[in-house]
Amino acid sequence: MLRAHLGCALNIMKLNILYSDSCIVVLDKPAGLSVLPEGWEPEAPYLVKMLEEQFPRIWVVHRLDKSTSGIVVFALTAESHRALNIQFEKHETDKIYHAITFGNPPWEEKITRFPLRVNVGHRHRTIVDDRSGLHSETGFKVLERRPAHALVEARPLTGRTHQIRVHAYALGYPLLGDVLYSAPKTDLIARPALHAYALSLNHPESNERISFSAPYPDDLTIALQSLK
Numbered sequence: 324m325l326r327a328h329l330g331c332a333l334n335i336m337k338l339n340i341l342y343s344d345s346c347i348v349v350l351d352k353p354a355g356l357s358v359l360p361e362g363w364e365p366e367a368p369y370l371v372k373m374l375e376e377q378f379p380r381i382w383v384v385h386r387l388d389k390s391t392s393g394i395v396v397f398a399l400t401a402e403s404h405r406a407l408n409i410q411f412e413k414h415e416t417d418k419i420y421h422a423i424t425f426g427n428p429p430w431e432e433k434i435t436r437f438p439l440r441v442n443v444g445h446r447h448r449t450i451v452d453d454r455s456g457l458h459s460e461t462g463f464k465v466l467e468r469r470p471a472h473a474l475v476e477a478r479p480l481t482g483r484t485h486q487i488r489v490h491a492y493a494l495g496y497p498l499l500g501d502v503l504y505s506a507p508k509t510d511l512i513a514r515p516a517l518h519a520y521a522l523s524l525n526h527p528e529s530n531e532r533i534s535f536s537a538p539y540p541d542d543l544t545i546a547l548q549s550l551k
Contacts, residue, residue: 327416329543330403336374336450336506338370338374338509339351339537340352340535341394341535342533342535343378343399343405344524345399345400345405345493345528346398346399346400346402346528347396347397347398347399347412347526347527348378348381348396348397348399348401349372349394349395349396349480349522349535350374350388350394350395351392351393351394351537352391352392352393352394352519353372353392353540354389354390354391354392354514354542355367355368355389355390355514355542356368356369357370357389357401358370358371358383358386358387358389358395359371359383359386359390359391360372360398362458365373365495366497366521370395371383371397373423374397374427377453379399380399380400381397381398381399381473382397382398382399382400382401382404383434384396384397384398384404384407384408385411385482386519387519388484388485388515390514390515391514391515391517391518391519391542392517392518392519392537392540393420393518393519393520393537393544394519394520394521394522394535394537395519396522396524397537398527400451402527403527403528404499406525406527406528407452407469407524408528410524410525411482413450413470413501414480414481415524416522416524417478417521417523417524417534418478418479418519418521418522419476419477419485419519419520419521419522420441420476420477420478420479420494420517420518420519420520420539421466421474421475421476421477421515421517421518421520421539421543422474422475422487422498422499422516422518422543422548422551423472423473423474423475423498423499423512423516423543424472424473424475424491424496424497425471425472425496425498425499425506425509426471426472426473426495426496426497427468427469427470427471427472427473427495427499428463428465428475428496430463430465431464432456432462432463432464432465433459433462433463433464434461434462434463435459435462435463435493435494436453436458436459436463437451437456437459437489437490438451438452438453438456438457438491439451439452439453439456439457439483439485439486439489440452440456440457441483441484441485442484447481447490448485448503448504449484449485449486449489450454450459450489451489451493457481457483457545458481459481459483459486459490460479460480460481461477461478461479461480461481461486461487462477462478462480463475463477463478463489463490463491464478464495465474465477467547468498469551470550470551472499472550473496474547475491477490477491482484484502487517488501488503488504488515488517489504490518491504492504492505492506497516498516498517498530499511499512499516499546500512500513500515500516500518500546501515501516503515510548511545511546511549511550512542512543512545512546513542516543516546518539518540518543519535519537520535520536520537520539521534521535521548522534522535522536523535525526
């Protein structure tokens with residue numbers, strides 16, 4: 324399949340669309356591409372605008388950080404948008420992320436419930452705030468271990484901004500390359516090592532359960548291989 328890379332030649336033909344019908348479109352978003360326009364870089368390409376070159380109308384259902392790669396779904400009708408929003412709000416979807424931690428956790432599985440407050444300070448960080456934060460829950464599971472790192476699965480049961488990144492940091496194991504949340508700078512990867520690996524949901528029209536997955540992008544694969 325075609326891989327997408329952000330640059331001056333980025334266009335809709337380079338987007339890796341995994342599935343589309345009259346209701347939804349599912350794609351493998353490349354790292355470095357925003358879902359919506361950014362106020363500080365309004366002329367930069369963004370995903371919705373690129374999709375609108377191919378589809379008549381796009382409704383945003385959920386988002387990935389600009390630096391995060393992987394599965395994202397959009398609605399193509401207002402009815403589908405409403406149906407998908409209900410699924411996400413009721414946590415009826417199943418979202419699986421893969422990430423590389425800086426540090427090797429002593430546990431095999433961990434559930435975190437640190438309450439989070441978003442958009443704090445001039446760096447717009449998300450922080451753990453036991454008093455004013457919103458309920459947030461992420462399940463972690465170690466998939467592979469390296470001497471000083473681990474490949475982990477993360478399943479967010481809520482949808483706060485930067486949730487996986489902050490929960491990993493709060494456990495003492497920030498994501499590799501995530502300097503915003505105290506990971507040291509590294510030459511292994513130029514972004515937080517986080518990939519939206521899989522997504523399962525009910526089709527908004529047929530109600531059939533459908534699942535999608537996206538292979539690791541090159542930078543994540545190279546970083547993982549370099550840790551052996």
